[in-house]
Structures are given as C-alpha cells and as structure tokens.
Amino acid sequence: MRRLRLLTSGESHGPGLSGILEGLPAGMRVSTRLVDRDLKRRQHGYGSGKRMQIERDRVRWTAGIRYGRTLGSPIGFSIDNRDWANWTDRMSVEPIPADRRPKPITRARPGHIDLAGALKYDTDDVRNVLERASARSTTPRVVAGSLARQLLATCGVRIWSFVDQLGPIRAFPDADDVLSTIPDGWADRDLADPSPLRCPDPEAERAMLAEVDTAREAGDSIGGSFVVVVQGTPIGLGSSSEWDTRLDGLLAGATMAIPGVKGVEIGLGFGAVERRGSAVHDVIDADVGGWRRQTNRAGGIEGGISNGEPIVVRVAQKPVSTLRSPLPSLDMTTGESGRAHIERSDVTVLARAAIVGEAMVALVLADELLMSFGGDSMGDLRAAVTRRRRRTRGPGGAP
Ligand code: EPS
Secondary structure (H helix, E strand, O other), X not given: OOOOEEEEEOOOOOOEEEEEEEOOOEOOEOOHHHHHHHHHHHHOOOOOOOHHHHOOOOOEEXXXXXXXXEOOOOEEEEEEOHHHHHOOXXXXXXXXXXXXXXXXXXXXXXXXXXXXXXXXXXXXXXXXXXHHHOHHHHHHHHHHHHHXXXXXXXXXXXXXEEEEEEOOEEOOOOOOOHHHHOOOOOOOHHHHOOOOOOOXXXXXXXXXXXXXXXXXXXXXXXXXXXXXXXEOOOOOOEOOOOHHHOHHHHHHHHHHOOOOEEEEEEOOHHHHOOOOHHHOOXXXXXXXXXXXXXXXXXXOEEOOEEOOOOEEEEEEEOOOXXXXXXXXXXXXXXXXXXXXXXXXXXXXOHHHHHHHHHHHHHHHHHHHHHHHHOOOEHHHHHHHHHHHHHHOOOOOOOO
C-alpha cells in the first residue's frame, strides 16, 4: 500500500493479535459495532472446527480515535485469543523448564508452512512457524479492512462477497456475467450473512454443504472459490503509469496473500483465454446511461484503472492442509517415514476467507482512493471525490 500502512502481529494460540493502521484522514467516524460485525462475519461459516466456538472476536482500540472519530494518527488495536487460557504452557511467553514443555511437532504437514518454515527459521519444533501461518492471522486484517470499508462507504463505495464454488460444485455454472444472476437483495448483508456458506444459489449451496460433510467423514478437507464485488467505485482508481500501481495487480497481490489462496481472476479472468476480442470487451453504450457498459467482463478494471463498473475479483482457495486422515510425511528429527502431524482444524475455511477477501480489497481500494484524492481530513477527501464524480458523470448518466 502506498498511503496506508498496516502492520499486524499475533500467533494463533498466543495471548492475542494486534495491528497498527496508519494513514486514514482525520475526522472519519468509526463504528466499533461495524468492525465487530465484520469480525463476527469472519467467524461464521460451515466447515469450521471447534475453535470458532471458543473465540468471540471483538476489537479493542488502543490509539488514534477520540470521541468516535479518527485523529489522523496511527490507529492501534488488539483482539484477544480466548483460547490462550488453554495454551499457557504450549505457548508460554516466558521460558519454562524442558520437562514441562509439550513434545515438539516434528512431522510436517504437506501443503502447510511446516517443512520449509522449520528449515528457514532453523527450528526443530514446527509449532514455532505454524502459529503465525494460521488463518487466525487474518483477524487484524479484517479490523483494518473494516476501517477501510467505512472510509470507502463515505464516498459511496460498497463491498460484498459470495462463495461461487466449493470443490466440484459450482453455483451459476453457465453464467457469463455472474452478477446478473444473483438474486435481488443478496448484496445486503442481512440476507447473505446467515447463509451457512455465503452461497446465493440455494440448490448449489445444499450440494456444497453435503460435500463438506462427505469430506469431513473422510477425514479430508475441501477448498473452493469466492467472489468479492465492489460497487460505486469512482472512475480512475489505480494507474497504468507503472507496473506496481495497476489496480488489478494490487488487488491480485492482496487477495493472493490470504492463507491458502492459489489463484485470482479479475472479471472473466481465465475465461477470456478461449474467446475472441469481440466476445470479451465491454461495449460502451449510451442507452445504458453515463459511461456504462452492456456487459462487465473486464470486472470493472481496464488499463489498470477502475472504469466505474462493479469490480469483480474471484479468488481460488486450496483445501486446508491439516487432514484428519493425514498424508505420508517424514519425522524431521529422526528421518523416519510416518504420517503428518494432526492439528485441530477446519474442513474448509472458504466462507471465512470471503470476508478476509472483502477486507483485503477494501484496504487496496481505500489506499488508492487516498492516493487519487488525498486529503488530511475527511472534508478534503469528500470534496475531491465529489469533483471527480461530477466530471466523470458521462452523457446524461448517473456517476
Ligand atoms: C487454523 C486452525 C484452526 C482454525 C484457525 C486456523 O485453529 P485451531 O488450531 O485453534 O483449531 O480455527 O483459524 C482461526 C483460529 C481463526 O480465527 O480463523 C490453522 O491451522 O490455520
């Protein structure tokens, strides 16, 4: 990020997680209720293990906010790990005698950080590296992303997400433009959030739930993909002037950095490969109003900048790497073959990852909003965004 800076810390079973977000303008109203709501949304999702029944994630602000508004100084925050109470020996901050320490983890799980991480950090206990690589590390990102989302909302930008595939089951299999097939009202959190897998196609969701159960019974795990949608983006966020300022590249990098993610598409993505240009590019249509398009196969980004259409990012997540029926592995200290370590885990984290996806997209867009429109205060920012919206309204159309 170029104007915002985010630093997070925290192990999965340590005392807690924390973060510092720097660069938000002064005077932004902060709703703690909305941040806690996003934290709760991240905890929800079919396929989660027992840990989610222990945690009740809530943000605690430590800096940067006064009387409910940002000061323009770094925002500090923390979230407690309730499970820490059960891990004070295994994750003790202070040294403890060797005879009271639990056995080190030495059989690396294929697909997890375990083997390469233990070699990199020169440790014979995989716990030293797996704790930070855990999906729990996404919690502070959701807090920062929720603040970014609140900033974007003041400029009319909305972000939401849904799961479109789990294992082999794909919602809306034949849709060219998946957004046009989503039922009305789905983008309202009240409808989407109670859905166990965040999937707007009820028939597909039923099949997905059964697939999660089958994977669980087999001691296995399952991945899938989710879509993050952004509506109301001003035209011109990002830049094509340099490779590291392109909005598509920034969004791909940020969402690829979610644990377990192996692929990202913008708009048609890999679907554009098999088509000719005339069946890919979105016709600019005066009848639709403003500078609108007949279709949105570009996913709201052309030439590395936002074009005013909804931004559509599809993210592929591999199956969780802890398997209850573990794959073959080696003991890293004795070299003996055996089975990989089993750690309490989830069958899938897909629905939770979608909320992290929203947060990552929000952070990138808030950063680019501030890069384009700047401002030390909310008044400065809003005035600049309004000027841009007026200028880019288009022929007789909505912004
Ligand atoms: C995770 C394993 C599970 C998940 C965890 C990520 O935790 P535990 O080992 O305590 O059962 O629930 O995710 C979270 C705690 C979270 O907040 O997302 C892993 O191995 O990555």
